[in-house]
Amino acid sequence: MPKAILVKDLVKEFSRRRAVDGLSLEVEEGEVFGLIGPNGAGKTTTLRVIATIIKPTSGQVTVCGKDVVREAAEVRRLISYLPEEAGAYQNLTGLEYLRFMASFYYRSEEEVEAAVEEGMRISALGERLKEKSSTYSKGMKRRLQLARALMVKPRLVILDEPTSGLDVTHAFQLRRIIKEYAERNRITVLLSSHNMLEVEKMCDRVAFINAGRVIEVGQPGGLVSKYGADTLEEAFMKVVGFA
């Protein structure tokens, strides 16, 4: 069975800047996998390559055995990507937005409606879904986006900083939705985060990334023990040499 994600010696350069420098990682089907690293470490660039938005300069990236460059169209049918701070169309209602996005994945009206129902349930926005998304708060927008990403039951969900900018309550709700959904549907989740506590609680395995490379991979608890740290944050700091 192919890996959910296989990244081998990935290099990505923008002009003269190397954002990802020989990054390799493997993610199993059904795993919740976290990328941890400081700003500019190459997390978002890696997620964008896996999500088929940008192409690698060199190296190999596959999703469920499909190459992200040669078979980009097939990969897009398997994935759902949630960019950091993504918004919706200001002049569409939340419901129209969910229906619009679901229609790309399903042919029949029944399938689209079933996905929209699922999206409505995940977002838990109720009657507010009938209002334009420009009237939503930041937390509501994020819930709508997460619902959009999950409702189409992808094989792989890619989440870039899923709780970035949210307050404690909204962040907690979102984490719970992701965790429950991943467990119930056995989908693979790849997420990036600055929030170590979030990653520690949600992820089966994590990769520490620094300067465009993976410097350590393992289970959160295992990494904490391995580096004699109290928290994942402390373990990360020890690995990158700041502690």
Place this chain on the structure above:
Amino acid sequence: MPSGLRLLVVKEIKDLLRDPKILVGIIIFPALLLPLMGAAISVSTGSTIEKAYGNLSIYVVDDDGGPLSQALLDYFGANYVEVKEVSGPPESILGGLSGGDVLLHIPAGFSSNITGGNWSEVVMYINFKDFSMVEFIKSGRVDQIISSFKSELVRHLVSEEAPGRDPNALLNPIRQDYQSVIKGEAFRVSPAALQGTVQMQTLMGPIVIMLVLILAMQIAATSIAIEKEAKTLETLLTVPVSRMSILFGKLAGSVTVALLATVANVLAFTYYIGAVLGSAGAAAGDIGQAGLKLAPAPEGYLILGLSIFGALISALAIALTLGTLAQDVRGAQSIIGIVIVPVFLPAIFLMMGDLSALPQAMQVALYLIPFTYPALASQALITGNYGMSLIGLVYMAFFTLAMLYIAAKIFSSERIMTARISFKAKKAE
């Protein structure tokens, strides 16, 4: 139409038409502005003339009291101008005058100087308060009557000096007559009189078209930039739909809005021209007939409509191409701010004069700009010379295809996400 493209087109149209800036800015605003202006011109021209000519009166200080000053006052009366005689130094009366009032001072010795073979003068005091058209027309009317009296007087004096000779022939041995030829038919109208009517059409057409083009470009460029800022484009690039569908969805949405704007504009322009020519037609016999002759043919409106539509599509293709390169809304607006210069140029040149009078290099440069053609088409409404407008339609089609090819290249590459044209301080990733 593939289902993905259909979804995107429907979404674009919904998103654009629900945006108040677009609905008001490029459809309702021009659709209301032109008819309002046409109506304003028609009504104000009529009421201004009525107000200036109706019950016209002048104040006169007659320090002469001679036969010629009396003849002048009678001449005013014969021309339906009421004469109100006042006395005292003119300067002491000026304070009591209203806006547009005219005070005529006929000095002592006016009659005797003229009959004695010398010149004399009259002084017109025109009281300007708000410099309105009415004030200018009133003073012009008084001036015209004095000039007319002067001509009569000169003819009389000449006939006394040269009995048996025709004073008109002596004074005006060469008579100038004007025959303005419009579409093969001659009208006894001076070019100066015709100019006023024609300018109202040739000035307004390019201005309104220019405004619509600029608005449409801003909308298209910012619509991509908004998607980039809100990350909806980033999301869309990862769903199972081709990037060409995303590009053509954007274009089709913008085209639909542009089409609505074009229809609104042409209808409004039709009404405007009707109102302007109507007021000219009501003005006087020959100029009115000439105005009617200038009324555009239906094919003129069709070519104008096609030219505006073609220019809009060209503008949208440019805007979409540049919009893909902008990082954010501000960047897109700044880029469009620079690109609107070629939108302005043809309109300015066409308002100021004739393209054929320009140096050849400049003519070529202007003909290379697709936005020249709708301005030419709006002029062709009057002139009936549709040749360049028709060539322009073909040129605009090729220009649009070339721009779309560039946009498609950018859309199908990762430059759509990595382009960094921004006028804002750069942010570290």
